[in-house]
Structures are given as C-alpha cells and as structure tokens.
Amino acid sequence: MSQSAGFERAFSLLETSVRDGRIPGGVLGCVDASGNRLIRSIGAAQTVPAPRKMHDDTWFDLASLTKVIFTTSEILKLVDAGRIDLDAPLTSVLPDFRQYNPDAWERKITFRQCLGHQTPFPAVEPIYTYGRDPDLLRAFIMQREWRAGPSVYSDINFILLGFVLERLARQTLRALNPGQGFAWSADPEHAAATEDCTWRNRVLVGEVHDDNCSALQGSGHAGLFGTAASVLGFAAGLLDGSGASAAAIRLIRTPLSARRTHGWERPYEGWSGGEHCSTETIGHTGFTGTGLWIDFANGRAWTLLTNRVHPTRHFDSGIIALRRGVGDAFTRA
Known part of the structure; x- marks a missing residue:
C-alpha cells in the first residue's frame, strides 16, 4: 500500500470519528524520509462558545x-555536550533535591x-x-517525600527533567527556545x-x-504548541538524521x-500505533x-492531532481505537 493510499484510508477513519460526533475535528499528516508529506484537516477547531473551522495549519x-519533542531532545543534547551522564543521579544537577534526607x-x-519511566513516582x-505560585510549587516538588510505588x-x-533544563540554562522553560515551528502558547484565533x-x-484556547x-507556568511534561507541519518537520529530522545527533537518535x-x-x-500489544508497526x-x-509515530525501518512518520477533550474530557471520544486504526492504515501490508 502506498503512502497516499494509506493516508486516504487513515483519513477516512478520522472523518468517521468527526461525522459521528466523537471528536470535534483533527489534522492528519504523514511524511517520508525524503520529506514528502501529506496534511489534511477536517471538522471544527472549536465548538463552544462559538464554532470555528479546523485548518491544516491549526495550532x-x-x-x-x-x-x-522538546524535553527528551534537550536532555540528549546535554548528554552530547557532556553536561549530563544518563546514569548519574538527578542530584548531580539538582543537589538540593530532597536535601533534608x-x-x-x-x-x-x-x-x-x-x-524511561523506571522510577517509583506516582502516575x-x-x-x-x-x-498557583510556580516558585513555591517547584520547591514543593523538590522537597516533598514522594510515595513510592x-x-x-x-x-x-x-x-524533574524540566527542572534540570531550567537549572542548567538558568532560565524558566518558557524562556527557552521551544524549537523550530513550536511555541509555548498560540493565537486563540488559530488554535x-x-x-x-x-x-x-x-x-482553554491557545493556553496550556x-x-x-x-x-508551574511551564514544565517538562507538557506545554508545547505546534502544527501538523511542525510535528512532521521534527519527525523528518529524525528520519533523515538532520534533527539530532546519531547518538541521540540511537538512544531514542x-x-x-x-x-x-x-x-x-515502542510497539507492544495494544499500543497506540496499531498492530502492524x-x-x-x-x-x-x-x-x-x-x-x-516514527517508523525508522520503513522511513515514514505520521501524526494525528485532534481536540478530543473539547469541550470536556469526560466523554468517550474513541481516541484509542482511532489512533490504532490510523496506525494500521499506514502500516498494513
């Protein structure tokens, strides 16, 4: 199945989800190792209090x-530069972490x-x-006795990895460069x-x-804004090797x-990329x-961006099945 045929099959699944009222709208995109890409949008970027149409370049x-896209990439740049040893404790940069014990x-x-999410921290x-005081909350996170599980x-x-980036840069995350095509907020008219x-x-429109x-007014686990084009640009950089060092790509x-x-x-039974990755x-x-999702073996990547939590998360949007179906459409033999 060609990339275009897989795209059409995947987009039909997104189209069905929008038509059935499961999600307001979305943008689907794919790119190959040569940089060839397809992007298409459908549905509404917003439904309440006033409707707005989804566009290919919606943020x-x-x-x-x-x-x-941001935190892992920035941490691995610090590894490349010799400023972080991946097997050293966070206290090598954050010596005051749980400093009273x-x-x-x-x-x-x-x-x-x-x-690798191999710690005892709670989910x-x-x-x-x-x-709502970001400095106080940072101190709370750093000094709290966390329950282990x-x-x-x-x-x-x-x-915590975001705190590491802030400490080494001596700036808040929102003062750091989010990367080409990305931002820490977006114009509400285009988001x-x-x-x-x-x-x-x-x-919420254009704010995290x-x-x-x-x-926290910025953290390492969320907060980045982008378009389908910027996400695909990031993926293309990993596919062709221009977006990160060979060592960083090997680690991810x-x-x-x-x-x-x-x-x-990475793929496991039931994962978001579908059954055929x-x-x-x-x-x-x-x-x-x-x-x-980025498939290095076949030189392709795809992104599915939706507003499935609009206007509420407390609704079965069917996003799990949609993601898996989209992945299967791209990867089915």
Whole structure:
C-alpha cells in the first residue's frame, strides 16, 4: 500500500470519528524520509462558545508530545555536550533535591530512569491543588517525600527533567527556545480549543490544558504548541538524521523496557500505533488528543492531532481505537 493510499484510508477513519460526533475535528499528516508529506484537516477547531473551522495549519496543545519533542531532545543534547551522564543521579544537577534526607530514594533516581519511566513516582499528582505560585510549587516538588510505588508512566519524571533544563540554562522553560515551528502558547484565533476548564473557569484556547503545567507556568511534561507541519518537520529530522545527533537518535531507538525507549514508546500489544508497526517504530501520545509515530525501518512518520477533550474530557471520544486504526492504515501490508 502506498503512502497516499494509506493516508486516504487513515483519513477516512478520522472523518468517521468527526461525522459521528466523537471528536470535534483533527489534522492528519504523514511524511517520508525524503520529506514528502501529506496534511489534511477536517471538522471544527472549536465548538463552544462559538464554532470555528479546523485548518491544516491549526495550532494544537501537544500535551505529552512535549516530553519527546522538546524535553527528551534537550536532555540528549546535554548528554552530547557532556553536561549530563544518563546514569548519574538527578542530584548531580539538582543537589538540593530532597536535601533534608540524604538517604531518600528520590536522590538516587537517574536521568535514564526518568527518561524511561523506571522510577517509583506516582502516575499522577494534582500539584496545582497546592497553589498557583510556580516558585513555591517547584520547591514543593523538590522537597516533598514522594510515595513510592511500582514503576509507571509518570509526569513527575519529566517535570524533574524540566527542572534540570531550567537549572542548567538558568532560565524558566518558557524562556527557552521551544524549537523550530513550536511555541509555548498560540493565537486563540488559530488554535484548536481544548477543555472548558472547571479550575480556570473558561474554555482553554491557545493556553496550556495541563493543570500542573499551567500552575508551574511551564514544565517538562507538557506545554508545547505546534502544527501538523511542525510535528512532521521534527519527525523528518529524525528520519533523515538532520534533527539530532546519531547518538541521540540511537538512544531514542534503544529499548529500556518492553514498552519504552529513552523518552519514547515502542510497539507492544495494544499500543497506540496499531498492530502492524515494525519493531523499529517509536511513538508517543498526548492527553489532548495528539500523537506522533516514527517508523525508522520503513522511513515514514505520521501524526494525528485532534481536540478530543473539547469541550470536556469526560466523554468517550474513541481516541484509542482511532489512533490504532490510523496506525494500521499506514502500516498494513
């Protein structure tokens, strides 16, 4: 099946989801190792309080794609520069982490463990409920006695990696360059709406959806905005080797567990990329309804960007099945 045929099959699934009222709208895109790309949009960028049409260049809150597009990339640049040893503890950069207990387990956590979500941190934590002062919340995260549990996918890992970037740059994340084609916010007239937020009491458009990221005023686990074109540009740079060092690309393709590489996910039964991905595929999703998958074996990548949480997350959008179906459409023999 050609890239264009796979694209048409995948887009028909997105079209059905929009027509059935499962999601307001979305943008589908794909790119190959030569840079050839297809992008198409459908549906609404916003439905309430006033409708707006989705466009090919609509900006999206990329949510946890921030972890791989920005934070993982920046951490691996520091590894390339010799400023970070992946197997050293975070305290090599954050010596004040849990500073009142020298024997705390948190002080032994390494950069590699955070990238691979191989730490005992909890899956989720409503940090924003402790206040809105970003400096106070940073101190709270750094000094809290965290409850330890089994290794799970945890935003805390990447919030801490974000602190590392801030400490070494001596700037907040929002003061750092988000990368070509990306930003830390978006013009509401050109952005897909996310949730009618009960905490901030407004429909969120062009500002970060993630509550913890909002309260921290920038963090390593969420907050990046981009378009389908910018996401595909990032993917193309990894496919052709121009977007990162050979060492960094090798690390994001190197398994750390049955499900994860350095920062990214790899294929497993039931994963978001579908059933037919090559073993050389990596991918990641974002809570707002975003996703990116890169198949190094076949020299292609695809992105599905939706506003599936608009106007509320408390609805079965069918995004899990849609992502898997889109992946299968691109990879089916």
